[in-house]
Amino acid sequence: MRRLQQEVTKIGQGRPMIPEEDLDKMQYLKAVIKESLRLHPSFPLLLPRESTQDVKLMGYDISSGTQVIINAWAIGRDPAEWEDPEEFRPERFLNKLNDYKAHTFKWIPFGAGRRGCPGIQFSVVVMELALANIVYKFDLALPNGVNYKDLDMTEKFGITLHRNSSLMVIATPRF
Numbered sequence: 486m487r488r489l490q491q492e493v494t495k496i497g498q499g500r501p502m503i504p505e506e507d508l509d510k511m512q513y514l515k516a517v518i519k520e521s522l523r524l525h526p527s528f529p530l531l532l533p534r535e536s537t538q539d540v541k542l543m544g545y546d547i548s549s550g551t552q553v554i555i556n557a558w559a560i561g562r563d564p565a566e567w568e569d570p571e572e573f574r575p576e577r578f579l580n581k582l583n584d585y586k587a588h589t590f591k592w593i594p595f596g597a598g599r600r601g602c603p604g605i606q607f608s609v610v611v612m613e614l615a616l617a618n619i620v621y622k623f624d625l626a627l628p629n630g631v632n633y634k635d636l637d638m639t640e641k642f643g644i645t646l647h648r649n650s651s652l653m654v655i656a657t658p659r660f
C-alpha cells in the first residue's frame with residue numbers, strides 16, 4: 486500500500502484528481518491490479534463453454550457438445566507457474582510479459598481467445614482510475630488496530646468471486 490501511494494502521490498503532484506492520461510505512468514498500480522486479479526479473479530471459472538466439435542487437447546478427447554469449465558482461480562495459483570503463489574506480490578507483474586492479452590494461459594482473468602472478454606480495456610481503465618484516485622486522496626486503515634495479516638480472506642464462490650465477509654476500512658482524506 487505504501488509503495489502504491491508513493492507512486493500515485495508522485496505522479497499526482499498535488500492536483501485535485503489523477504486524470505486518465507496519467508495512468509500509463511503508474512506501473513506499480515497496474516501490477517497491483519493484475520496481482521489482485523491473479524489471486525481473486527472476478528469470474529473464477531470464466532464462463533461455461535461448449536465444444537462444437539470433437540477435439541483432442543493435450544492428450545484429452547473432448548467430444549462435441551461437452552461443457553468445458555476453465556478454473557482460472559486455480560490456474561492463477563498454480564505452483565508450477567507461480568513462485569509462492571499464495572503471496573500477494575505485485576512485483577511479479579512489473580514486466581511486459583504478463584499483459585492482459587499475452588496469451589501465456591497461466592493468467593487469464595479475462596479469459597482468452599475468440600471468446601475472451603471484449604470489455605478488458607474499458608474495465609482496466611475504470612479499475613486503474615478508481616484505485617489511483619482512492620489511494621491518492623485517502624489514507625486507508627483497518628479499524629481497531631487490526632493487522633492486515635489477520636484479515637479473513639475467505640472467498641465466496643459463485644459465477645463471480647467475492648469476499649465472504651465485508652472489508653471494513655477507515656478512509657481519511659489526505660488533503
Ligand code: HEM
Pocket residue numbers: 526527528531532593594595596597598599600601602603604605607608
Ligand atoms: C473487471 C471486469 C471484468 C472481468 C474480470 C471480466 C471477465 C470476463 C471473463 C473471464 C469472460 C469469459 C471469457 C472466456 O470465457 O474466455 C468475460 C466475457 C465477457 N465479458 Fe467481461 N469482464 C469484465 C468486464 C466486462 C465489461 C465492462 C464488459 C462490457 C462492457 C464485458 C463484456 C463481456 C462479454 C460480452 C463477454 C462474453 C464474450 C463472448 O462470449 O464472446 N466484460 N468477461
